[in-house]
Amino acid sequence: MLGKCYVRALLNAVVIIAILAMSFIYEVNKSRSYLKSVFDIFASTLQQIGDNNVSDANYAQVMIEHGSKVKSSPSVLSNVDLHYFPSRNEYGFNQGVYPNVAANGMLIGYGKPPEILVENGNRFLTMDKIWNNYRKANKFHNHFVVNYEYQFVYLSNIRLLENREHFIKEGMIKPQRFRKGLEEQYTKDLEQYGFFFTLPYQNLLDDGKVFSVITPVYYQGELFVDIGTDIELDELKTIIQLYPDLKKSIQVDLVFNGGDISVPVSEARYNSWDVFHYKYEVPNLGTLVAHYDVLYFSTKLFPELCLLVMLSIIFHLVWSSSQRQKQEKLLLKEQLTHDSMTGLYNRRILDEQVIQEIDLLNKQNNPVCIIAIDANNFKKINDNHGHQVGDKAILHIADCLATCTRSHDYCIRMGGDEFFIVLPNLPLEPAYKIAARLEKKVRERSIDSVDVEVTITSATTQMLPNETFDQVYKRVDELLYEKKG
Numbered sequence: 001m002l003g004k005c006y007v008r009a010l011l012n013a014v015v016i017i018a019i020l021a022m023s024f025i026y027e028v029n030k031s032r033s034y035l036k037s038v039f040d041i042f043a044s045t046l047q048q049i050g051d052n053n054v055s056d057a058n059y060a061q062v063m064i065e066h067g068s069k070v071k072s073s074p075s076v077l078s079n080v081d082l083h084y085f086p087s088r089n090e091y092g093f094n095q096g097v098y099p100n101v102a103a104n105g106m107l108i109g110y111g112k113p114p115e116i117l118v119e120n121g122n123r124f125l126t127m128d129k130i131w132n133n134y135r136k137a138n139k140f141h142n143h144f145v146v147n148y149e150y151q152f153v154y155l156s157n158i159r160l161l162e163n164r165e166h167f168i169k170e171g172m173i174k175p176q177r178f179r180k181g182l183e184e185q186y187t188k189d190l191e192q193y194g195f196f197f198t199l200p201y202q203n204l205l206d207d208g209k210v211f212s213v214i215t216p217v218y219y220q221g222e223l224f225v226d227i228g229t230d231i232e233l234d235e236l237k238t239i240i241q242l243y244p245d246l247k248k249s250i251q252v253d254l255v256f257n258g259g260d261i262s263v264p265v266s267e268a269r270y271n272s273w274d275v276f277h278y279k280y281e282v283p284n285l286g287t288l289v290a291h292y293d294v295l296y297f298s299t300k301l302f303p304e305l306c307l308l309v310m311l312s313i314i315f316h317l318v319w320s321s322s323q324r325q326k327q328e329k330l331l332l333k334e335q336l337t338h339d340s341m342t343g344l345y346n347r348r349i350l351d352e353q354v355i356q357e358i359d360l361l362n363k364q365n366n367p368v369c370i371i372a373i374d375a376n377n378f379k380k381i382n383d384n385h386g387h388q389v390g391d392k393a394i395l396h397i398a399d400c401l402a403t404c405t406r407s408h409d410y411c412i413r414m415g416g417d418e419f420f421i422v423l424p425n426l427p428l429e430p431a432y433k434i435a436a437r438l439e440k441k442v443r444e445r446s447i448d449s450v451d452v453e454v455t456i457t458s459a460t461t462q463m464l465p466n467e468t469f470d471q472v473y474k475r476v477d478e479l480l481y482e483k484k485g
Helices: 002-065 115-119 122-134 185-193 233-239 242-249 293-338 346-362 378-385 387-404 429-445 467-485
Strands: 082-084 090-093 106-110 142-147 154-155 209-219 220-230 251-255 262-263 276-280 286-293 367-376 409-416 416-426 457-461
Touching: 002 142, 002 242, 002 262, 002 286, 002 293, 154 467, 185 209, 209 233, 220 233, 220 378, 242 251, 242 293, 262 286, 286 293, 286 416, 293 467, 346 367, 346 409, 346 416, 346 467, 367 387, 367 429, 367 467, 378 387, 378 467, 387 409, 387 416, 387 429, 416 429, 429 457, 457 467
Parallel strands: none
Antiparallel strands: 082 090, 090 106, 106 154, 142 154, 142 220, 209 220, 251 262, 251 286, 276 286, 367 416, 367 457, 409 416
């Protein structure tokens, strides 16, 4: 019984572990599906920024190649607007001074202002128009144009930077600034997408870090300007929006292509004990890596574990109660149909089971034989040797019945020293042999420590077609009476 309890406890543990494993897989797949939907939005947002940047660059390309054919407003910029700052050796406008400049953006150039910029000042207004009229520029993004020949940067956002000592140093404005660390990757991205993402770098105007979307514009086969859009690293956290429970336990990092730069884009309270990583490739930018904290799954599965343990305990109690009731019923049935002294069936088994079974066999023309047995001189044994010896004699006969018959035969103590054997599916001849073997075995075996001779008399018969049990019982009883008489 104890072994069954261990097996049942082990099976319960296996079931609980299996259910928790399936729940774990379900939670993992659900969170991955959710993260994929969030990361899809992230990727599509950056793709849209890149597509808008390409649109700006395409318009600028047309202006550069066919400037004379494109209708635009006359220049309203003059050499008075292009200020030179000797202390910084820089030129520009809208740097927090001289607010009468018509352009909306801010110009910063290295050295003294070239005269050609004044003559083509309407190009800055064209960029304003691109950024603000044709497409409403995202106010959180700084759009810019970098010209490498005249060493200037034109930005869409104006900053109050009159107290800054230097914006641009010599050699700072060059194509390698945006292509550093990308090697040949950026050319592949340009061919496929029309733009490329830079690695993070220090912002020109403040202490923050950004990465940029860059689309080059060419003139006569040479790189003329880069059209770009800055994306602040801190802004990425506003794009990645997670559910509160995920935000607490999942750290998301953006690993840039072309380098070992990793930037956190979520603010999880994360420890180093993570279960696994989920990776999502962002086209031509890098990889989003989600680190799962084990506490996330612990908090998810703990209520289910408690429920399963509670159900397991309830199941165990119900099962134990059911088994106990079943055992009690079996014990009660055994007590009702078995002789308490010998362990053989008692006569109740006839009404409970035997009569119905042999009637069916007889109807199917299957042989059924009956052996009636009576102990010889049993009263003398009791009178001369006492009831204890008489009981041993009864047990001796019962033991011989059990050893001389088949496992599916019915050995019945009818009462006192009378016994009855029902032999299903056995013809008369083998039944005679069983009866003879039984008489011999009882006679030859002695009762332990008691020198008393025990013998039996038996009568054997086979049920006739359409004969009832009562009829065959009466017939075999008469045969026994004749043999003893």
